[in-house]
Amino acid sequence: MPADSPSVPSGSATTHPADWLVAAVDRAAAPVCVGLDPVFERLPDSRGGGRGAGGPSDKVDAMTGFCRRVVDAVADVVPCIKIQSACFERYGAAGVDGLARTLTHARSAGLVVIDDAKRGDIGISAEHYAAGILGPESSGGLAADWITASAYLGVDGLEPFLKHGGAFALVRTSNPGGDAVQGCRLEDGRTVADMVAGLIAETGRDYRGQSGYSALGAVVGATKPDDAARLRQRMPEQIFLIPGYGAQGGGIDDVMPCFHDNGRGAIVTASRSVIYAFEPGDANWPVAVRDAARKMADEVGQAVAGQS
């Protein structure tokens, strides 16, 4: 079974990013997240722009309109949205403008918002990214609550994010190629992912909220169930963001070891299996998207409730 959940200090809820996320998950009774990975060529035909539209701005407008409708469809089903920054950044400044509009809309819909930007630089540059991306007053207008970030440059590349919001550090990613680096074994028997997990746990201790969880979380792929229980032990105070559910092959049994016994401590995220859960030409596609989100929320929510 997973490790014990962190002890919860007494006191009222705050705007600490971990507390807000935990509270949102509790309200929804579903520790799940919908990932927005909009690709122009995959948008439903019923969208205004449709295929074959002109320049980057047209494509971004179509993507942003699609994301807005997905957000509206799932906002009372899931507590949290993750946006793949690369999908928008593909279109440069126009794309980042669309990203900002999408993030702001999701936030105004009451969702906790994760910018899946996987930034990772030295401290002074991480501070620029943090200021531009995180928080309602972000200088870049993105207003995200959490960001995903690389830990390869160590702690000084992560801490700047924690002054502005929450950060999920990449510990064990869901892709096949991640094994070549993250699975290497150190002389003390730990894997590289274990070692990064230890660094995250140690650094995150100074950033705990009232919920007991830290503003420094961890990305742990749903496709790595063998590692999940061990990483849960090593990072008792981290919220796990779990990509790879659905389209990438991770199932409910794979993600359960990421949760604490009380059903907290992790967020399962699915992208393509939810946002493209419709037949070509389906004019009522938002209903299909909502149904797919509901199905995932029920599946994970019930599994977690049955555990606690």
Add this chain to the structure above:
Amino acid sequence: MPADSPSVPSGSATTHPADWLVAAVDRAAAPVCVGLDPVFERLPDSRGGGRGAGGPSDKVDAMTGFCRRVVDAVADVVPCIKIQSACFERYGAAGVDGLARTLTHARSAGLVVIDDAKRGDIGISAEHYAAGILGPESSGGLAADWITASAYLGVDGLEPFLKHGGAFALVRTSNPGGDAVQGCRLEDGRTVADMVAGLIAETGRDYRGQSGYSALGAVVGATKPDDAARLRQRMPEQIFLIPGYGAQGGGIDDVMPCFHDNGRGAIVTASRSVIYAFEPGDANWPVAVRDAARKMADEVGQAVAGQS
């Protein structure tokens, strides 16, 4: 002494990113790069916008104007410009527009252009970043020749960049915190950085140009001289991008082990020590910036020439 340089296949020069970079360095007789890390508060008073200007767009315009003048000042002194993406991304869409204008201007000035964006994601997202950032036809309008990228997600997160341009993978970074991850020792005696270097060397083999160097290069900090010679051995076909020269403490003796015996194989980059090499209020600041770039180019160029 460093390892042997790669063998050079016969044939004419191509637009392969490594070949273009090697040719540009040879023409300038100076394996150096100026790093543009524009921070609004540090811009010279003589700039139009000046301090206290209004919104993000005004700040970006001032930063872009500053970068344009730096590029013009150093374009016939150095072969290469590296732009810190975070400085612009701090200002969201307006910042990315300024980044695009800066990159385009540097490219039109004949410089090889590196977008220091340190992206690192799974394959499908890396493809979005690559398409948006690299090449004259980039969908994001950035038109960079090279990008910096994280290797923590393995090869599938790196190869998409190589279809569009060159990528310097983060192997050994210049910041103090990098040691905690990159310096860890594996059970076979290698460090994590050594292991990543092996992965880069192996992956890069399929992407060599006529010069013998690969489109997959490596970031190796000037502040890690003890590691440099070993990493040079492990990555004989990688061009090293060497940050940390100057302001971060790395000196000429620290960077020499990164070069091959023929003086090729590495680019030394300095940012703050060049672009802010002026006194407050100096109306002729571009001259001071040019002099600082010239001094670095001479110092590194002569050291490398003396070696070969």
